[in-house]
Amino acid sequence: MSSRFTWDAPGLNKGQFIALTNLLSLRNGRQLQPPSEQASEFGNDFPQSNPRVKQRTDSSPEDDLKQRFLDRLAEVISKDKRVEYVACTTMKEYQDHVKVWVACNDGLDENDKAFLCSFSAKMSALAIIQQNSLWNLLLKHNTPRLGVYASWVSSKDHQLSLNTICDENMKKTLNDFLDTIEHRSSTNKFDRLCCLALQIRDIPSAQKMIQDYLKNGKCLWKSIIFLARFRRAYLTFCEIAQTIPRFCSLEFFPIPKIITPCKPPPLKLADTFHLLRQPLNTTTVHRFVARISIQDAQQRFDQRQKQSLHVHAELQIVQHLLQSHIHIEDIFQYMGCSKRNCFMCKTFLHIFCHVGTRGCHGKLYNQWSIPEISGIDDQMMQELEKTVKQILEILLQELSKPIPTCGAVPDSSAGTTTIHTPMGSDITPDWDRQILNALHTYFASQWRIDWSQRLAVSATLAQPYLSVITAKGEIYPV
Numbered sequence: 199m200s201s202r203f204t205w206d207a208p209g210l211n212k213g214q215f216i217a218l219t220n221l222l223s224l225r226n227g228r229q230l231q232p233p234s235e236q237a238s239e240f241g242n243d244f245p246q247s248n249p250r251v252k253q254r255t256d257s258s259p260e261d262d263l264k265q266r267f268l269d270r271l272a273e274v275i276s277k278d279k280r281v282e283y284v285a286c287t288t289m290k291e292y293q294d295h296v297k298v299w300v301a302c303n304d305g306l307d308e309n310d311k312a313f314l315c316s317f318s319a320k321m322s323a324l325a326i327i328q329q330n331s332l333w334n335l336l337l338k339h340n341t342p343r344l345g346v347y348a349s350w351v352s353s354k355d356h357q358l359s360l361n362t363i364c365d366e367n368m369k370k371t372l373n374d375f376l377d378t379i380e381h382r383s384s385t386n387k388f389d390r391l392c393c394l395a396l397q398i399r400d401i402p403s404a405q406k407m408i409q410d411y412l413k414n415g416k417c418l419w420k421s422i423i424f425l426a427r428f429r430r431a432y433l434t435f436c437e438i439a440q441t442i443p444r445f446c447s448l449e450f451f452p453i454p455k456i457i458t459p460c461k462p463p464p465l466k467l468a469d470t471f472h473l474l475r476q477p478l479n480t481t482t483v484h485r486f487v488a489r490i491s492i493q494d495a496q497q498r499f500d501q502r503q504k505q506s507l508h509v510h511a512e513l514q515i516v517q518h519l520l521q522s523h524i525h526i527e528d529i530f531q532y533m534g535c536s537k538r539n540c541f542m543c544k545t546f547l548h549i550f551c552h553v554g555t556r557g558c559h560g561k562l563y564n565q566w567s568i569p570e571i572s573g574i575d576d577q578m579m580q581e582l583e584k585t586v587k588q589i590l591e592i593l594l595q596e597l598s599k600p601i602p603t604c605g606a607v608p609d610s611s612a613g614t615t616t617i618h619t620p621m622g623s624d625i626t627p628d629w630d631r632q633i634l635n636a637l638h639t640y641f642a643s644q645w646r647i648d649w650s651q652r653l654a655v656s657a658t659l660a661q662p663y664l665s666v667i668t669a670k671g672e673i674y675p676v
């Protein structure tokens with residue numbers, strides 16, 4: 199029977215959900231605090247694992263390659279660095295071909311669709327012979343993004359200090375890189391820059407040499423790793439086409455832009471504090487928001503409450519799969535993303551379907567929302583309602599914690615990780631654990647943990663599934 203997920207269901211309240219999201223985003227600068235050591239321990243009374251989801255075993259090298267393929271594909275589809283272009287991918291494999299669903303925060307335009315058609319054709323060509331036409335296509339589509347990376351570097355800043363580097367190979371390659379930066383933007387320029395960046399990236403101690411000895415070395419290094427990652431994406435596509443033949447036959451499903459969800463009348467700050475069972479006064483503002491006046495807090499809160507809602511690319515993919523009656527447990531249990539997920543998307547994916555991703559950057563975007571979704575299976579509608587209720591509880595629980603004081607971490611994974619290790623290595627563990635802790639505290643409050651029975655918890659970063667290991671050695675996926 200076809201059902202519709204709406205915010206009118208018992209126990210759901212969109213206005214409250216939005217207000218709590220805005221309050222949490224306001225008080226912590228949109229980023230959540232890493233967990234304490236104590237908070238990473240779990241109790242022994244967890245809910246049963248989601249019966250719809252196949253339990254994953256250890257991922258194989260082939261699975262790692264597929265995960266890298268999905269992440270690299272999301273990256274090259276995201277042709278510009280702005281948030282509107284954040285992209286996600288997921289896929290279902292058949293014997294002789296692969297279906298790939300693609301979503302972008304601000305929807306895919308005609309150029310993106312043409313790019314996907316060409317990409318599919320070039321991947322087919324890779325089955326016959328490795329050639330440069332796929333590489334040229336990637337360069338052309340991503341010119342805006344590559345231009346941003348190149349703009350972070352000024353050759354003049356670095357040429358003078360190059361002599362401080364003793365490694366001759368490194369010095370020569372860097373010199374070529376900086377010479378090329380000065381050329382006018384073109385496919386040839388970015389081709390050379392990306393290849394040189396990958397060469398530099400693969401030199402041992404390159405990061406230390408650049409950051410320690412060159413003026414503005416951090417900017418230069420950031421540019422190098424992003425450009426190198428782009429070249430690495432091409433090599434990943436070649437690798438998967440050569441090792442798993444069905445990836446030479448890709449069928450793309452670009453997901454159309456979702457209409458901006460409507461908003462209920464916004465709650466005032468005092469009403470939102472009421473949800474936390476707190477009065478609105480200077481003490482509670484200092485405790486739950488920041489050391490600012492009530493008027494200031496009210497003004498900042500109202501500003502957020504007025505903003506329109508967004509459906510992030512991750513949610514767009516889930517919505518599309520549900521409406522197409524494609525069982526999420528039948529797709530490859532990993533979602534490729536051009537960036538790490540925000541706190542809300544990661545929490546949603548973890549609770550709703552356990553699909554793995556590259557990790558979470560910990561930020562909470564106040565305009566995040568789940569749209570009303572019609573034409574879905576009744577069971578999925580119930581699961582969605584349950585998930586939203588659990589996220590609501592998590593928001594309340596996060597708001598009851600002391601205000602964090604830590605600094606921000608970048609959204610992107612490229613600045614914090616190596617670029618060619620198997621997937622999962624580009625996850626910042628603390629932020630991934632943040633999600634797990636939030637879930638843990640929630641489940642602990644729901645299922646009455648016996649704290650005298652402290653149990654170990656395993657959170658595999660490459661496939662963020664929780665397992666509770668009891669003192670008897672029994673393993674329960676959560």
Ligand SMILES: [Zn+2]
Pocket residue numbers: 510512539540541542543544
């Ligand atoms: Zn998100």
